[in-house]
Amino acid sequence: MSGRLARLLVRGLPLAWLVLFFLVPFAVTLKISFSSPATAQPPYLPVIDWQGGLEGWREFLEALDFQNYRMIAEDALYRDAALSSLGYAALATAILALTGTPTAYAMARASKRWQPILVALVIVPFWTSFLIRVYAWIAILKPEGLLNGALMKLGLIASPLPILDSPTGVLIGLTYAYLPFMVLPLYAVMSRLDPALLEAAADLGAGRARAFFTVTLPLALPGVAAGALLCFIPMVGEFIIPDLLGGSDTLMLGRVLWSEFFSNRDWPLASAVAVLLLILIVGPVVLFREAELRREEAAEGRGR
Amino acid sequence: MTPFARTALGLALAFLYAPILVLIVYSFNDSKLVTVWGGFSTRWYAILFADGPLIAAALVSLKVALLSAGIAGVLGTLAALALDRHGRFRGRGAYTGLLYAPMVMPEVITGLSLLLLFVGIGLDRGIGTIVIAHATFATGFVAVVVGARLKGLDRSLEEAAADLGASPARVFFGITLPLIAPSVAAGFLLAFTLSLDDLVIASFVSGPGATTLPMRLYSQVRLGVNPEINAASTLMIATVGLVVLAASWLTARRGA
Numbered sequence: 001m002s003g004r005l006a007r008l009l010v011r012g013l014p015l016a017w018l019v020l021f022f023l024v025p026f027a028v029t030l031k032i033s034f035s036s037p038a039t040a041q042p043p044y045l046p047v048i049d050w051q052g053g054l055e056g057w058r059e060f061l062e063a064l065d066f067q068n069y070r071m072i073a074e075d076a077l078y079r080d081a082a083l084s085s086l087g088y089a090a091l092a093t094a095i096l097a098l099t100g101t102p103t104a105y106a107m108a109r110a111s112k113r114w115q116p117i118l119v120a121l122v123i124v125p126f127w128t129s130f131l132i133r134v135y136a137w138i139a140i141l142k143p144e145g146l147l148n149g150a151l152m153k154l155g156l157i158a159s160p161l162p163i164l165d166s167p168t169g170v171l172i173g174l175t176y177a178y179l180p181f182m183v184l185p186l187y188a189v190m191s192r193l194d195p196a197l198l199e200a201a202a203d204l205g206a207g208r209a210r211a212f213f214t215v216t217l218p219l220a221l222p223g224v225a226a227g228a229l230l231c232f233i234p235m236v237g238e239f240i241i242p243d244l245l246g247g248s249d250t251l252m253l254g255r256v257l258w259s260e261f262f263s264n265r266d267w268p269l270a271s272a273v274a275v276l277l278l279i280l281i282v283g284p285v286v287l288f289r290e291a292e293l294r295r296e297e298a299a300e301g302r303g304r
Numbered sequence: 305m306t307p308f309a310r311t312a313l314g315l316a317l318a319f320l321y322a323p324i325l326v327l328i329v330y331s332f333n334d335s336k337l338v339t340v341w342g343g344f345s346t347r348w349y350a351i352l353f354a355d356g357p358l359i360a361a362a363l364v365s366l367k368v369a370l371l372s373a374g375i376a377g378v379l380g381t382l383a384a385l386a387l388d389r390h391g392r393f394r395g396r397g398a399y400t401g402l403l404y405a406p407m408v409m410p411e412v413i414t415g416l417s418l419l420l421l422f423v424g425i426g427l428d429r430g431i432g433t434i435v436i437a438h439a440t441f442a443t444g445f446v447a448v449v450v451g452a453r454l455k456g457l458d459r460s461l462e463e464a465a466a467d468l469g470a471s472p473a474r475v476f477f478g479i480t481l482p483l484i485a486p487s488v489a490a491g492f493l494l495a496f497t498l499s500l501d502d503l504v505i506a507s508f509v510s511g512p513g514a515t516t517l518p519m520r521l522y523s524q525v526r527l528g529v530n531p532e533i534n535a536a537s538t539l540m541i542a543t544v545g546l547v548v549l550a551a552s553w554l555t556a557r558r559g560a
Contacts, residue, residue: 121320133324254410
């Protein structure tokens with residue numbers, strides 16, 4: 001009996017916490033996204049009248065409407081922000097896949113003694129403050145910054161390039177901040193590849209490049225997919241990077257949500273933006289999970 | 305390694321570390337301009353240590369990080385045990401999803417929705433609400449770290465103890481917990497640094513009087529580059545460096 005109770009506690013405590021502080025908040029957000037802003041405390045209407053019984057619920061439900069979603073659909077600002085969030089995230093994910101693959105490949109081909117050190121070197125920046133690492137780029141990218149200074153000294157450019165406060169600045173920041181998230185899953189897959197496969201490819205006359213593209217890369221694709229998902233989702237909702245490196249013209253949903261909440265104090269509209277953001281990222285997750293399940297089934301069918 | 309692989313690796317590491325190096329070097333710069341070298345100086349550190357609000361914010365952050373990492377450490381370890389030991393229980397897929405989703409969820413969504421919950425149930429915003437929020441998103445990270453250790457654990461010791469008549473509770477506290485302790489500590493440290501690092505979620509759920517270090521730094525960063533922030537950053541990087549060293553020592557010692 002006490003064993004069953006213990007099992008229930010072990011499984012149930014984290015579950016209860018996450019339901020209460022992760023799932024229920026989404027339900028609350030969804031509800032408030034159908035409310036209207038109000039100069040009250042809390043700053044939205046309607047508020048559920050728990051004493052009102054069935055009648056109170058009816059009034060509550062009748063006061064909800066789609067006006068926030070209409071606003072999002074009609075005002076070009078939100079559509080542009082959604083599209084450019086997806087665009088930035090997709091472009092940065094592609095850059096990450098292109099830069100992360102050779103990095104992870106090199107790590108996996110390093111000697112066994114070096115591999116743990118290289119992994120640690122990739123992880124350490126991830127442990128240091130995100131805000132500070134993004135902030136560090138301001139000094140490098142700004143017009144009188146180090147990068148422009150170096151390029152001008154080398155005579156490559158005559159006047160400073162406007163990299164800070166531009167889309168390029170955002171892409172550099174995204175690539176920089178998320179590189180470990182792409183490299184580590186890729187490395188995990190590549191370091192487990194059987195070296196005999198590459199030897200076989202070499203024996204059959206494939207050069208290094210051919211072996212990489214026909215053997216390593218196809219087998220590493222699950223790692224690329226995992227890394228891409230791990231980067232893409234948080235990047236769509238990124239706030240700090242567009243805020244510090246993107247200037248006032250960079251539209252991203254995370255930033256729109258932030259300003260609706262903190263500057264305009266329109267909680268219902270901010271909630272509707274959160275729901276929109278969530279819808280945008282659920283699609284890729286579902287696709288990935290399905291691919292994952294299919295692969296697992298295939299692996300189990302082969303393995304046992 | 306081929307020259308190509310070596311170049312790729314070198315470039316990637318340079319890319320990862322250059323900004324951090326720039327930050328550290330210019331924290332010792334005498335000039336207020338971040339791009340002009342005015343000679344070596346520690347004056348920004350002196351200014352930093354006299355900055356009362358910044359130090360108060362650092363203390364709030366430490367308190368929040370300790371408490372939230374403690375909660376996440378317990379919850380994450382329990383969740384990892386449930387996933388490793390309870391077999392294919394009903395709803396296992398949903399359980400895993402719920403555990404890992406907060407790790408990738410955009411912070412603006414987590415922050416806003418938690419705030420709306422706290423306002424809805426009338427919870428006063430402050431250090432307590434930041435602790436709850438941080439524990440929520442850090443639990444999954446702890447579960448990943450502890451789960452990796454549990455997966456590689458040799459069960460024979462636990463089975464031997466059970467065969468000798470030890471109760472499940474005694475097996476857990478006498479054998480399992482000591483064996484996974486280094487990974488629990490590593491998970492705790494990860495949760496701790498994640499909490500110290502968070503700006504977005506804390507900004508949403510904090511209340512008057514609860515300004516964390518990242519919130520304070522952000523309000524200064526918005527005003528532009530400032531060598532005092534470089535000094536604060538250098539100290540934070542040094543602290544995290546020590547924590548990472550401690551964590552890798554903990555995990556290497558037991559091969560977690």
